[in-house]
Amino acid sequence: MGRLFLVEHDPREGVLKACKFCNTYIALHQNITQDTFPFWPPSQGSIFSSTVNLVENDGGANQDLPSPALFLQLYCVKCGAFIGFRQYYDSTRRQGFSFICHDKVVDIFTNGD
Incomplete structure (x- = not known):
């Protein structure tokens, strides 16, 4: 296994998204x-452009949807709860977005000072 490293956000950054079960910062x-998505x-x-403290499923890619893109499920790195999925539209460079x-998740409001 390995060590668990959590990314902490600066509390002055405004509203944070956190895991509902363990309050780990996600985005x-x-x-x-x-x-x-337009049809949901x-x-x-x-849809988030960047996320932290999430781990992708280590199994095969979830190809339930007919798409050339790669879909992977996302789990909280601390408690292992399912959070959403990540879609890679360019799997060679690992570029894509995260759907949470x-x-x-819950919103954590900070004072912004």
């Missing part, structure tokens, strides 16, 4: 690029 609210209800989740489910 900043300002990193939301889109509220959701907005209450399902948000709203029912798996």
Whole structure:
């Protein structure tokens, strides 16, 4: 196995997204690029440009959707809870985005000082 390294955010950065079960920081609210996919209800989740403290599934890629893109499930690095999925549109350079489910995260409001 290896050591667990958690990334901490500066509390002055505003609203943070955290795991609902263990309060591990996952993303900043300002990193939301889109509220959701055009064909999904907005209450399902948000698309983030960058996330931290998430681990991808180590099994094979989830190819339930007919797409040339690569989909991997994301789990919290601390408690192992399912958080969302990551889509790589360029799997050779690992470029893509993360979709985080709203029912798996909570907002942590900081004072911004």
